[in-house]
Amino acid sequence: MTRCTKLPLSSCLLYRTAMAEAATQATVGNSEFDRDTAITRREDGVYDVELSAGWTIIHAVNGGYLLALMGRALGDALPHPDPFSVSAHYLTASQPGPAVIRTQTVRTGRTLSTGQASLFQYEEDGTEVERIRVLATYGDLDSLPDDVRTSAEPPAIPPLEHCLGPADGQPSIPGSSAITERLDIKLDPATVGWAIGAPSGKGEMRGWFGLADGRDADPLSLLLTVDALPPTSFELGLSGWTPTVELTTHIRCRPAPGPLRVSITTRNLAGGFLEEDADVWDSADRLVAQSRQLAKAPRGQ
């Protein structure tokens, strides 16, 4: 059952009502996300996959979705199940269609193991072209002690019913795209100025995050979540493409069921590059994922 242990009551009720209205709520293992991140083992450590057109922004496949696919392959190849730290360097833009993920086990330890993965697509003549290379350290989140000694606080995001999604008249991301139908994102009104031509000038983007078919979060879907909100560059007054150069995600805790809150900040846009730091909080007020990416800043004003 979906439970919201620490959220404002109104947000919990709204989330539960939306879930109840869905004819059949998707579950972990039986959802769009799971079907579109399915892997087929060709041989030990090598997996055939199909990049779904359902997770594209404009014509490119979302980087977080690709990361989740590679995370699933590594979780199969390594002796530990959960991604603890995943570092991805993006090489070339992926297109919907067939791909292959080749993994390598780098080190196997008692509590942690480290692996590497590359995602390739095919030229017309069959030549493989590498899209992304990943280094990742895996462990078992369920084996961790429950201690929390932290100064981090959940982001101040208004209750779900005061946040804005595409159905609330908030324009979707310019030019996009299939992925918006797969995600249930409601942005903090304080960070949607870009949608009406009045960006805040602050490098901030915040909102509620869920999968549209109601599937709850797990460590794999968190790899999608960290790269799913509109870029902070929109609120900095820059429109256009913000391609990721590098993205590292730390999964710190198995997320509780219920909606997630995501806060993204950029403190340094300089020399044509910017960083985006994402924090993801679950309904139990645990900081479940932290990520940082380096991206190329859009050229437009």
Place this chain on the structure above:
Amino acid sequence: MTRCTKLPLSSCLLYRTAMAEAATQATVGNSEFDRDTAITRREDGVYDVELSAGWTIIHAVNGGYLLALMGRALGDALPHPDPFSVSAHYLTASQPGPAVIRTQTVRTGRTLSTGQASLFQYEEDGTEVERIRVLATYGDLDSLPDDVRTSAEPPAIPPLEHCLGPADGQPSIPGSSAITERLDIKLDPATVGWAIGAPSGKGEMRGWFGLADGRDADPLSLLLTVDALPPTSFELGLSGWTPTVELTTHIRCRPAPGPLRVSITTRNLAGGFLEEDADVWDSADRLVAQSRQLAKAPRGQ
């Protein structure tokens, strides 16, 4: 010449005086750091190196020093000179002595290239044991436009003369070690409570950073700088070893000559792990490096 464009006058004078007192100030290319990160090309992309005992903490070689060594090898192997984003997964603890760095060019682009490097040491029977694996994207810092649109502010650190180094009665890191003689670190008094048994309880560590022989910073030495201060866990009241699992560093700007300011924060110590975010600022008030690492928390109280 060493210039301090935006620092308080007192800090600049103190730094210049210290430099002038050094019989011969080391320079980029002629310093302890450069000698100890020298690489010898064995064949294309393969480099023999010697891990110096001068950069050890207790008996382990400092992770930032190792990163600088691997960064130098990648800078030689790749067509672009400067590290933009370096992701390192630490596998086994390194010891002083011979090692080999094997690099692979993953992708070569017009403005960015991506490479991979592994550092190996040798068992008694000559078997290679991998210590660290790195993915890195390189570019040319001098080719970047000079625009800065940022909300980041330099950390509030007292002037150099009010900060504390080993000569000011501040105990060195427990059990350490050679590296303290190679570094000129003066910590903010607000973050040295750990040294007198009164940690602040905050996940913060701040201070001035220089190399002891006066060599100015460059992109390679910044890879050392991000992992050179005492761990924030000391100020959280935990003593003992804080081994790095993963460390990603973004070099955002070529540092100006003069002392650096380093600010490290931990917001989430949970489940036996913690993150450390480091910001490095140069004397021109530019944010020159940002890093985040995931580390295992010490077991001790």
